[in-house]
Amino acid sequence: MRAAQIEQKKTAYAALAQARPVGEHGRIYEDLLRTVSRVHVGRGDTVLDLGAHVGEHTVPFAELVGPSGRVHAFEPLPVALIHLRRALAKAGVEDRVTIHETAVSDGAREATYFIQDGALGMSGLVERIPDAIRERVTTTAITVPVQRIDEIVPAEGITRLSFVKADVEGAEYHAFKGAERLLLRYRPILAFENGRGQSAQDYAYSREDFFGLFKKFGYDLYDVLGFKFGPDDWHVRGAPWYYFALPKEQHPLAGSVEAAIDAYLYDQGLSEVC
Numbered sequence: 001m002r003a004a005q006i007e008q009k010k011t012a013y014a015a016l017a018q019a020r021p022v023g024e025h026g027r028i029y030e031d032l033l034r035t036v037s038r039v040h041v042g043r044g045d046t047v048l049d050l051g052a053h054v055g056e057h058t059v060p061f062a063e064l065v066g067p068s069g070r071v072h073a074f075e076p077l078p079v080a081l082i083h084l085r086r087a088l089a090k091a092g093v094e095d096r097v098t099i100h101e102t103a104v105s106d107g108a109r110e111a112t113y114f115i116q117d118g119a120l121g122m123s124g125l126v127e128r129i130p131d132a133i134r135e136r137v138t139t140t141a142i143t144v145p146v147q148r149i150d151e152i153v154p155a156e157g158i159t160r161l162s163f164v165k166a167d168v169e170g171a172e173y174h175a176f177k178g179a180e181r182l183l184l185r186y187r188p189i190l191a192f193e194n195g196r197g198q199s200a201q202d203y204a205y206s207r208e209d210f211f212g213l214f215k216k217f218g219y220d221l222y223d224v225l226g227f228k229f230g231p232d233d234w235h236v237r238g239a240p241w242y243y244f245a246l247p248k249e250q251h252p253l254a255g256s257v258e259a260a261i262d263a264y265l266y267d268q269g270l271s272e273v274c
Contacts, residue, residue, distance in 0.1 A: 007100045014238060028268075029224050029242040033191050034256055035264045036244065039164050040189055041234060044068040048149065048188075050104055053080045053121065057165055062093035071096055072153050076103045076144040077123050100152055102145045102243040104168065106177035113144040121156035124169030126202045149176035161186035170199035170229055173210055176217075183217050189253070190219065190245035196226055196234055207234045221247040225265070226258040 034057070041047055043066040050071035052058045061071045075081055081101060088094040103113060103125055114127040118137040122129060125146070129137050161182060166172045172192045174184065183190075200206060211231050216219055221229040224242035233239055246253050 007028065023102060026203060031195070031226055031268075032261055032264055033057065033165060033241075035260050036189070036191065037061065037064065039166075039256060039260050040253075041065060041163050042160075045162040046153075047071045048153065048164040048179075048182075049073045049160065050149075050164065050172075051075065051079070051168040052084055052099075054083035058084065058097060059087055059091045061163070061165075062088065062091070064094040065096060065257065069096060070098065070158075072098050072100060074100045074104050074149075076101060077120065078142075079115075080120065088227060100147075102147045102152070103171070104149055104175040104178060105146045105171060106148060108145075108151065109145050110143050111146045112141050115142060117142045122169055125171055126169070128198070128202050150176065150179055150181040153179075153182060155181060155185055160185065161188045163194075164188050164190045166190065166192035167171045170195055170202045173205050173213060174198070174203060177213060180217070183219075184233065186249040189252065189257070191243070192245070193242050195241055196239075198240070207231060208232070214245055218248045220248055221245050222253070222254070222257065224261070226261040 008242065024183040034156045037038060037047075037057075037060070041061065043063040044064045047065060049058045049071060052075040054072075058071060058073045062069075065071060071086065075084055084099065085094070087096055098149075105125070111125055113125055114123060116122045116127075116129060116137050116139055119129065119133060122137075127139060129139070140143070164179070164183075166175055168175055172194050176190070182188075195202075197207075200210060208231075211221075222230045222244045223233070223245070229232075229239075229243060233270060244257055246257060
C-alpha cells in the first residue's frame with residue numbers, strides 16, 4: 001500500500017476519534033452494522049448472530065427476515081441468554097430465532113468460558129481484561145460447549161444466507177473457520193469486531209493466518225469506514241477494530257456498503273471522514 005493511502009486512512013481515523021468520545025466509538029460500529037444490514041437483509045433470509053448477547057442486533061435481524069426467515073443466535077453466557085429471550089419475546093419475534101447455547105470455533109469440545117462480571121461484554125473463551133478496568137471486574141469460570149457452525153446450521157433449506165455478525169471477543173477467526181461450508185456456498189456479508197494483534201495472540205493465530213483465511217474464502221476486507229483493509233494495515237495505529245468482509249465476486253456489493261457507510265457518517269456530521 002502506498003504511503004499516501006495509509007496517511008489518508010490515518011487522517012480519517014483521527015477525525016472519527018475527535019468527533020466522538022472514546023466510549024462512543026463502538027456505538028458508531030453498532031449503528032453502521034444496523035445501517036448495512038437494513039440494506040442487505042431481506043424477507044425470508046437467514047442471518048447468523050455470533051455472540052448474540054442480549055439481542056441488540058438479534059431483534060432487528062428477526063424483524064428484517066420476517067416470519068418466513070430465520071435467525072440463528074449463538075450465545076453461551078447464561079445471564080445474557082435470559083435477557084436475550086426476554087428481548088425476543090417482548091418484540092414478538094421469538095418464533096423466527098433459533099437460539100444455540102454454545103460458543104463457536106473450528107472444532108467441537110467443552111471449554112472454559114470466562115464470565116467477566118463488571119464487563120460482561122468481554123466474557124469469552126480467553127480471559128482478556130484490560131489493566132485499566134481489572135480492579136472492577138470479577139472473573140468466574142464455567143464450562144460451556146463449543147461447536148462448529150457448519151455442524152449446527154443445516155446448509156439445506158436455506159434460501160439465502162445474507163448476513164453474519166460476529167462479536168465473540170477475539171474468537172472470530174476460528175468461528176469463521178468453523179463455518180467454511182456455509183460461507184463458501186452462500187457468500188454472506190460478514191460484519192465483525194477483531195482486535196488484530198491482541199486477538200491473534202490470545203487465540204494463537206498469525207496475521208498471515210487471518211488474511212489467508214479470507215483469501216481462501218474469496219473475501220475482501222474493509223474497515224468500518226469503508227477503506228480496504230489488508231496486511232499492511234494490521235499495525236496501523238488508530239485503525240478501527242470493526243470490519244466488513246465481502247465476497248470478491250460481488251463487486252456491486254462493495255459499492256452499496258460504502259454508500260451506506262458514507263450516508264450514515266454524513267448524517268452524523270462526520271462528512272470529513274467520508
